[in-house]
Amino acid sequence: MKFRFKALQRMREPDELDSPTLLASPRGWIATFVVLIIVAAASVWFFAGRLPVTVPAAGLLTHPAGTARLQSPYGGTVRSMLVRPDEAVQRGQEVAVITVDSGRDRTVHSPFTGRVVAFSAVDGHVVGQGEELLLIERTDTPDDRLVAMLFVPVDRAMGVVPGKPVDLSVSSAPPGAFGLLRGRVHSVSSYPVMLEHAADLVGGLEAARGYLKGVPARLVIVDLERDPATPSGYAWSTQNGPPARLQSQVSVAGAIGLGSQTLFDLLLGR
Secondary structure, X not given: OOOOHHHHHHHHOOOOOOOOOOOOOHHHHXXXXXXXXXXXXXXXXXXXXXXXXXXXXXXXXXXXXXXXXXXXXXXXXXXXEOOOOOOXXXXXXXXXXXXXXXXXXXXXXXOOOEEEEEEOOOOOOEEOOOOEEEEEXXXXXXXXXXXXXXXXXXXXXXXXXXXXXXXXXXXXXOHHHHOOEEEEEEXXXXXXXXXXXXXXXXXXXXXXXXXXXXXXXEEEEEEEOEOOOOOOOEOXXXXXXXXXXXXXXXXXXXXXXXXXXXXXXXXXXX
């Protein structure tokens, strides 16, 4: 019977009990260390890393007094509308002529200063007393300026207080091209805004329903941060923002910053 040389040699040698045993290759140890480092970093970030907390809200750019509906004090036929959309009007200015049932012409005057946003009547239209003629954005408050009006659902309004930072996505200035408009919370309404009040501010019931979405909301006024170095005159997340000045009555989507919290606290619902 023949045996291979290596087999016979192994039988003659004693057991190598004191020889080191290779448990893993150097490449395996490197992979293990990398995994341990990643797990340790993730654990630290889980307890110490912070995530921004924001509250989303829809709204529009406008003036603090919002819009107002100019109603006809007379019933009759509209003989002539004396102003045009986007035209500035002064308090006491003639805005329409109504021919009443007796055949006499009655002049309607604007009770406030502002800018014509929309018409509800045209020449030849028959209107009743108290029926809406014009929608005017008021600019006659002492602190008149361009602001953002946001409607924050009541269940998300906790923590929204004056001074909080706000980033605004303006529909007329796509954020992908021009960045986000910067602002800060100026005031928060003490009570939820009713649909009728919101309609007076934004220019009608349909617009108000779009912002409130059927849930109670608090009105948040946002002051826009000024920056004379930009074409718009306001601060943006990009260097210059859009190449033109901002217009009012433009829809915005806001993100109100409430601070930050750890992922651990977020998972616990704190």
